[in-house]
Amino acid sequence: MTFKNILVPYDGSAHSNRTFNKALEIAKQHNSNLKVVACLDIANLGGWYIDKRTNNDIMKKAKNLTEKLFSKLDNAAKKKSIPVDFKIIESKNTVNALTSFAKSKNIDLIIIGSSGRGGFDKVLLGSVSNGVMQKAKCPVLIIK
């Protein structure tokens, strides 16, 4: 077994930037493909009580923002000449979306930051990383 495909969940936080850099390092050593995935949560956008269209607006803005973040990451990856795929997933449950994505794409290793945007403290483990750790079928590397 080799680490051919590596999944890196990304949410734009400082933690996930650090995780991405670490993943680049590891991918270079193992000659593996990186898949960077951003999960957009459609369950609790919070715009529903104003207008239904508000949610669509929020979604569009979120997508634009993530694409901008992705282009930054892409530059960093191109400098090190590592193949990286980017993907945006919309889902109601981030953990389930990530684990099912890992299953369908035959991911060998998930590299995830210990906490991201959620979570109240850096001391504790984030809810998403904890969920992924429990549910994933492949090895999970947690970057502190």
Place this chain on the structure above:
Amino acid sequence: MIKNILVALDGSKNSIRALSNAIQFAKQTDASITGLFVIQSFPTEMGLVRTMVGKALSKHYKRFIPIAKTMCTKKGVEFLDVVENGEEGKTIVSFAHKHNFDLIVIGSRGMGTLGKLFLGSTSNYVVNSSKIPVMIVK
């Protein structure tokens, strides 16, 4: 760069899988592996006393250490085995911090018996309290 890898071993199937994953990792980066076996024991006035589980496991370790060694030497990876007494989770984390390891590799479930349905108690403790990256092997 990952140069020193700590693998927490307890002789279970999961820990063997963890070791083979660690070897895979170490081969690419020419890293050395340290296998840490922890014998469960608790502090008393007379010093550390091994529990019943610890005594049973320590016998098990004697059989398992050569297996782990041959697994590593077959793939040409440096292997060092360390046996420590203490509480599993705390010992693993403090050992890793003290000796400047770059990565801890641990199986998701080991020899723990109680209702550790999803993640083992030791691996959970290690993930939550270590300051260095942790790899959980399923």
